[in-house]
Amino acid sequence: MSNLSLSYFVLGAYVNVGNARYLFFLLAALLYAAVLFVNTSLILVICVNRTLHEPMYLFLCSLFVNELYGSSGLFPLILVHILSDSHTVSAPLCFLQIFVIYTYANVEFLNLAAMSYDRYLAICRPLQYRSLMLPSKALVLVLVLWVYTFLKVLVTVSLNLRLRFCDNIINSLYCHNYLVARLACSGNRVNDVYGLCGMVLTVLVPLAPIIYSYARILRVCSSGSRQTRQKAVSTCCPHLVSLLNFSFGCLFEILQSRFDMSHVPAALRVVLSLYFLVIQPLLTPVVYGMQVSKVWRVYRDTLSCKTTASQSDL
Template sequence: MMSNSTLSYFILGAYLNVGILRYLYFMITALLYSVIVIANTSLIVVICRNRSLHEPMYLFLCSLFVNELYGSTGFFPFFLTQILSDIHTVSTSCCFLQIYCIYTYASVEFVNLAVMSYDRYLAICCPLQYNTRMTSKKAFIIIIVVWLYSFVKFLITFSLSIRLTFCGNAINSLFCRNYLVVKLTCLDTTVNHIYGLFATVITISVPLLPILFSYMKILKICFSGSKQTRQKAVSTCTPQLVSLINFSFGCFFEVIQSRFDMSSLPSVLRMILSVYFVILQPLLNPIMFGLQMSKIRKTYTHIVST
């Protein structure tokens, strides 16, 4: 039996022995991480520097871009190190730290997208009341609540997992997953599973309700409103919907990958699906929102030219 006091590392068993190709994979991954950092950081700077962008919609976007940097930093440096390593191990403390970072990143992402959908509902369905119901001060408070809610919610899951003792240390994954770590325990995990189920329901239902409410109302306005209203709805909601769908698929792939036997799929495909949500989302969002929002494009062009 291994306990947390004696278990010093976990073994990650999903890495392939790719030989010299590891350097190619390293360069591709490093390039992706560089693009993510540069793109998200640039848009954060653009929003912070231009006072005309200190509006709720852009503040929520800034929160989204900060979260992309947070989630990417919790994954990419670790992943790049593992690619070049011959022994794919991770210390127990680093493993739990990565679990906390990636899971809180996912929670903040989903809740932030829910808040953005509600903000668009107010802007499209209640335009005359928008400036009083959604001010920059309220948006800032909402952002703080979004981050605190996600960090506190998963802190309970984290504390239940970190107290466990383990009978093994091999994880069939590219990074640390809470579900796979809990499966290695020698103790009764009933409490972990009950709270895990409860936390999953809360994690999904809390953001999903405002998302469904907001887009149902927006859809109703699109059918009954003017052509100008429909165009505004499409232009402002399309990036958010694409981002939401992309992230939902990524999380679905991650859950399926960790809980079911996917050995029938090619190993490379399994690896891609398992990290989809933490690679594609931070890469897609700044490109999509940056290209779609004309005020961001103009401000960025002005900053670069000066």
């Protein structure tokens, strides 16, 4: 078949689990609800409170928005397919899901890279920080990384739309760009070259500022005061936890999609493929909400004010 007649793809990783589907549906729905609640709460706290309109919190807000964006590209379709006996997805919806998931992954890396540079300026150049990293500059940087990612992934999806497909079964729980490209009747040199360049850019562009920033931070900490080291630990630990978790999640996904994992139990393969799309949106707001004291304090004060106001109305 060719892409002119291809109207749908089949997600072949779903298996018949009988009535257990209702339990899986409930678990997935609870996870999605938790992602929506936690990320939305912190976004509202940062937007409403002017004391948090600083570069670091603007980057955090962008990160939380991205978690909502990526989760919304995954969970709704998974919830539908868990209860459905037919695991088909229309071709336009499949390519839309690819676009959302890939922009989510790219924005996540770039946002974490921008945050690492922000932490470098705050720790290594504290006296010049407010002049070097203005809120307006942070907003422009966030806008640039989102627009850059949208354009980059749009080209990727557009190139896949040109392919002629000889099969429509995707061995995954969601539409995956690499697995869709493998269904093509023959290789396409333009897609291969752009895919390789895109992978290099996806890894090297964020990795360069991350390595540079942490190399400078470690250098300052090794010769700095105890107060400097404490500041570095308190502000960098949440970022490192989020960065490492997402990096390992992406590595798991790459391994299970590109190599023969038939010897690995099916349940573990499912976990590996969904890890970076499920755990990261839950972990990031919890790590920052709990460990960045200012966000947590404002969040707690906001909730207490709302509770007091509701009680007074009664």
